[in-house]
Amino acid sequence: MSMPDIITINHSSGSYCEVSQYGATVLSFYTAAEPTRNALFVSDKAALDGSKPIRGGIPLVFPVFGPAAGFPNHGFARTSTEWELKEINMHVGEGEDPSSAQFSLEANDVTRALWPHAFELVLELKLYANKLTTALHVHNKSDGEISFQALLHTYLSVDDVRDGGCQVEGLQGLEYHDKVTGTKQIEQRSAVTFDKETDSVYANAPTEVVVRLRGAQGGADRVVTIAKNAFLDQSTQPVEQKSDAVVWNPWTEKAKGMSDFGDDEYLRMVCVEPGRVSEFQQLAPGHVFTLQQTIHVAKL
């Protein structure tokens, strides 16, 4: 099996990002402010050879979230070898205009065997000096309505998740499904912190989720802002849709159970995942659903 291509997108500010053709998985985002620090987490044990989903970066979850009869976990998008780079534009001048790239996945024999619908997925990337926008566009190319879940499974790099080293703000008051206990809860905390396995689906979460990260050994703190949106027909007659946020840290036992994840790597990551997963998204023929996030990294 030949190694999947890795496409690098550069920006004149010095920021850059890398995308594996396998699953159109974003592997890295280096900001102009910190050109040697990947803002995204990728496990040291991640498989990059296309043998299994990449453990880190921004895997694409579609058309199902989690386990579903007849599908691999989280669906087929993140393990497809059929994604094609359709365009790439590097911003070389001055100013804040972004560099951009588009990857496309059309229905094929593999997807039809799992999900008998005509569709096109387009992953659109816009790279700025200190922010990265990733938008997943779902085009319904079939003659009937389609129904799916979609999620951007963003892994963020953390120096040390313990003792308030990672605080996720913006979710207070929301109902969430706690997948660890199997219960519905209301988030009481102004900031979600981590001291055990955490796997929470916050339905209809607000646009902005803020992740405050403490620097290690007195190093710089960071604030990562994830601004998420979902739309129908964004490019023609945009209609905003509800979207969710999933927060995940596997903690010790689940970390040990993943062969592509170091036993102590739970200390250095958190997943904050924009998605449309608490309900299935319905999409009429000929229409487009868009799920997008803008990850902004501020070094304090």
Ligand code: TA6
């Ligand atoms: O988004 C959190 C989650 O659904 C967890 O339940 C865990 O399963 C995680 O995704 C990783 O799933 P994966 O199939 O990549 O091992």
